[in-house]
Amino acid sequence: MSKGAETRQVILERAFEIASVIGLSGVTIGRLAEETGLSKSGLFAHFGSKEALDVAIVEEAARQFVQEVMVPALREPRGEPRVRALFERWTAWGERPGGCFFVGAGAELDDRPGPSRDALVRACKDWVDELAKAARIAAREGHFTASLDPEQFAFELYGIMLSFHQFHRFLRDPATRVRAHHAFDRLVASARASAPALPARAR
Amino acid sequence: MSKGAETRQVILERAFEIASVIGLSGVTIGRLAEETGLSKSGLFAHFGSKEALDVAIVEEAARQFVQEVMVPALREPRGEPRVRALFERWTAWGERPGGCFFVGAGAELDDRPGPSRDALVRACKDWVDELAKAARIAAREGHFTASLDPEQFAFELYGIMLSFHQFHRFLRDPATRVRAHHAFDRLVASARASAPALPARAR
DNA sequence: TGACAAATAGCACGGTCGTACTATCTTGAT
DNA sequence: ATCAAGATAGTACGACCGTGCTATTTGTCA
Secondary structure, three states: OOHHHHHHHHHHHHHHHHHHHHOHHHOOHHHHHHHHOOOHHHHHOOOOOHHHHHHHHHHHHHHHHHHHHHHHHHOOOOOHHHHHHHHHHHHHHHOOOOOOHHHHHHHHHOOOOOHHHHHHHHHHHHHHHHHHHHHHHHHHOOOOOOOOOHHHHHHHHHHHHHHHHHHHHHOOOOOHHHHHHHHHHHHHHHHHOOOOOOOOOOO | OOHHHHHHHHHHHHHHHHHHHHOHHHOOHHHHHHHHOOOHHHHHOOOOOHHHHHHHHHHHHHHHHHHHHHHHHHOOOOOHHHHHHHHHHHHHHHOOOOOOHHHHHHHHHOOOOOHHHHHHHHHHHHHHHHHHHHHHHHHHOOOOOOOOOHHHHHHHHHHHHHHHHHHHHHOOOOOHHHHHHHHHHHHHHHHHOOOOOOOOOOO
């Protein structure tokens, strides 16, 4: 790796840490330069614009997420174990300092169109697809019911993860971990059941 | 209402709108002054500091939330209908321009201690408590199983709401509304069941 | 090792931020 | 109608933002 690419990587790792804690807009050129020991202009030259820096941070986040969550989980056996591993890895990722980068950045960018939002949406969609795919495989393997709606499963699993994040990082509820695991077990149990367990809607 | 309190209210309503869309830190004194037709200093005098303005915005958000979500839902009959009304009102609230203020602000402030974070946490906890209380009442009324854990119910319901927000506002998934309602129906159905439907954990 | 390219620093600019301080206008009670 | 109190405007300040331009240092390869 050339010298330039090397420092660029160092910059991005630090930028990702900061962005996880105080958000993407909290990553300022001046501050980042100070923390990496570079000059403002020296650092700036690596990216050319703040927008490009933001995109690079999102890509760095996606890279780390794949490496620390997806890859290890996909090494687990197909089916329910893999689904469980995805969940476990995700909650561990969400307990890093600053919490899950994507949760924070998602809230920050949801109304700000642009390349960084696009990159972030792409990463999140990939993640949702991965969850749905794992559920689909679990159904095919016979761990989950064949009538399972994998996208619906992913939607609800995502909700548990977001709730985990909210209660853990924001409300600082000490019961959060137990609650999240309980919710996950309930979700998996209902996915196992052969009947979809959806009686006629009340009212 | 005196003149001062009147303009203060006008300011806060506009500030709340902006904060819902671009976040609390997106509400700048200059911009807010421009949009309300006041001078920077004239506006500033109403609050004394940015921090105090932030707190006031959070309180305004809580006020509107109570008025538009809580109060109407609490007029519904006790039990499941009220739980359902809380959910319906909340999703409607989350479809306002900018989405749910509390979701955005929560992600923004989760690592920034201070009075605004405190105010926000208080409002969110009140909301969670309200959800749990409604579930507890539904159990007492016989709509839900007596063995229901109301706090767990609130945790999972909150997750559905957060997932709704994420898929709707950020990922712009057109199936979101259906997914959220489906998830809600499943949650309510399992709360109705007499058995807790929680088999021994796999693995 | 010398030369060319890449990487980094220095400096300046216009803009916006939050916040003082002071002056002017409005309101409301007497 | 008066006059203090309250509400609003004017202006200025230092800090930091992103970004351009020009040196200077450092790395790389013939």
